[in-house]
Amino acid sequence: MKKAVHFGAGNIGRGFIGALFAQSGYHVTFVDIAEQIIEQLNRDKSYQVKTAAQPQEVITVENVSGLNNLQQEQEVIEEIKEATYITTAIGPNILPRIAPLIAKALVERVKSNEEKVHVIACENQISATDILKEHILNVLENEEKEAVIQKVSFFNSAVDRIVPIQTEQGSLDVLVEPYYEWVVETSEEIPPVEGMKIVPELAPFIERKLFTVNTGHAVIAYLGYLKGKETIHETLQDSTIHEEVKATLQETGAYLVKAYGLDEEDHSAYIEKIIGRFENPYLNDSVTRVGRSPIRKLGPQDRLVRPAVEAKKAGLSYTHLAKAIAAALLFAPKEDEEAMKLQNLLKEQGIVAVLAQISELDEDGPIIKEIVQHYENLKGE
Numbered sequence: 001m002k003k004a005v006h007f008g009a010g011n012i013g014r015g016f017i018g019a020l021f022a023q024s025g026y027h028v029t030f031v032d033i034a035e036q037i038i039e040q041l042n043r044d045k046s047y048q049v050k051t052a053a054q055p056q057e058v059i060t061v062e063n064v065s066g067l068n069n070l071q072q073e074q075e076v077i078e079e080i081k082e083a084t085y086i087t088t089a090i091g092p093n094i095l096p097r098i099a100p101l102i103a104k105a106l107v108e109r110v111k112s113n114e115e116k117v118h119v120i121a122c123e124n125q126i127s128a129t130d131i132l133k134e135h136i137l138n139v140l141e142n143e144e145k146e147a148v149i150q151k152v153s154f155f156n157s158a159v160d161r162i163v164p165i166q167t168e169q170g171s172l173d174v175l176v177e178p179y180y181e182w183v184v185e186t187s188e189e190i191p192p193v194e195g196m197k198i199v200p201e202l203a204p205f206i207e208r209k210l211f212t213v214n215t216g217h218a219v220i221a222y223l224g225y226l227k228g229k230e231t232i233h234e235t236l237q238d239s240t241i242h243e244e245v246k247a248t249l250q251e252t253g254a255y256l257v258k259a260y261g262l263d264e265e266d267h268s269a270y271i272e273k274i275i276g277r278f279e280n281p282y283l284n285d286s287v288t289r290v291g292r293s294p295i296r297k298l299g300p301q302d303r304l305v306r307p308a309v310e311a312k313k314a315g316l317s318y319t320h321l322a323k324a325i326a327a328a329l330l331f332a333p334k335e336d337e338e339a340m341k342l343q344n345l346l347k348e349q350g351i352v353a354v355l356a357q358i359s360e361l362d363e364d365g366p367i368i369k370e371i372v373q374h375y376e377n378l379k380g381e
């Protein structure tokens with residue numbers, strides 16, 4: 001049986017990527033630090049993926065096991081020595097932390113196995129696999145680097161499936177939306193995986209996804225949070241926010257149409273479809289999950305700042321994006337470590353210095369000016 005090693009046995013790991021490998025006849029070893037999930041995977045050896053829809057579809061995922069990367073380093077290395085695929089869905093901030101173990105394992109792997117192994121980071125981040133690859137290569141000696149580069153393929157990818165935080169305590173089962181898309185960039189012939197779409201150039205796919213699904217999601221989460229809403233679908237019932245989401249996606253849409261020559265009508269239909277996905281009442285997706293880690297989401301390449309900067313460069317409107325950025329600065333749930341850090345930074349340094357630092361925006365530029373205006377207005381509401 002072919003093997004896949006997947007880092008991150010969380011929502012996307014179990015509910016999407018791991019499930020596709022298992023359905024394609026792979027044994028999936030999940031690697032995670034969550035002791036309880038790992039123990040349960042090894043005990044139950046299966047779980048169910050259930051769609052948030054009526055009627056509900058239920059898929060049983062089998063041939064799965066778990067390893068703890070903090071306590072079972074050697075076992076992870078042994079699995080990687082035989083794997084066809086190594087994938088991750090752990091969050092962009094965690095990639096540097098797992099890179100040393102993957103690097104160590106790949107060095108062992110290429111000594112003992114001639115077959116190529118394929119590494120794919122499945123994160124909401126542009127060029128996530130390239131970033132992981134850099135972290136891996138950085139810890140290797142020159143000779144090791146060469147051997148790894150020759151026998152390991154690294155592919156960037158875009159993943160799209162809304163998987164909310166799971167509420168059924170003590171269960172490995174995962175509630176997911178019915179829709180999914182996994183796009184992988186390569187021109188190599190690679191072992192087939194059900195549901196994996198291969199493209200020669202990822203940029204239009206990941207930007208369209210990140211700057212529509214994730215931008216739209218962020219607008220709903222941050223404005224919903226400010227209005228005291230709990231969930232994404234509940235927030236969208238507020239007609240003012242619904243309009244704001246549309247207006248923001250028209251801004252990112254104008255940039256995407258111009259940058260990638262997309263058909264305007266097709267893109268408008270794509271936007272409508274995405275908003276329809278957000279309206280799914282069975283998902284019960286929380287504004288705090290979708291808005292999580294606001295410092296990451298305010299990064300220069302992420303869903304709010306990059307389209308605003310690109311729109312400005314192209315002479316297009318970015319005022320609704322500026323409002324979304326301002327709302328992100330006001331996102332302050334106590335349990336979100338990054339949100340708390342952001343609030344402290346704002347107190348200590350002020351909005352202009354913070355945006356210059358975390359979003360790499362020009363302190364004297366028009367984008368910051370517009371964000372500051374929206375920030376004051378939103379604070380006063």
Ligand SMILES: NC(=O)c1ccc[n+]([C@@H]2O[C@H](COP(=O)([O-])OP(=O)(O)OC[C@H]3O[C@@H](n4cnc5c(N)ncnc54)[C@H](O)[C@@H]3O)[C@@H](O)[C@H]2O)c1
Pocket residue numbers: 007008009010011012013031032033034069089090091092094097098122123124159160161162163164
């Ligand atoms: N949930 C979604 O709707 C969705 C959709 C598309 C993409 N994504 C992306 O997928 C990635 C994972 O998101 P998620 O929603 O599954 O998150 P999650 O929190 O459900 O899962 C992340 C998992 O990583 C594990 N983890 C954390 N630190 C680790 C470490 N040092 N070593 C090993 N494991 C570690 C956690 O224990 C957790 O099980 C993110 O990049 C996210 O942006 C999520």
Ligand SMILES: O=P(O)(O)OC[C@@H](O)[C@@H](O)[C@H](O)[C@H](O)CO
Pocket residue numbers: 124159160161162163213214217218289290291292293
């Ligand atoms: O995972 P994040 O924190 O980058 O973004 C939160 C959500 O927008 C995201 O998880 C979406 O649900 C997902 O990207 C849909 O494909």
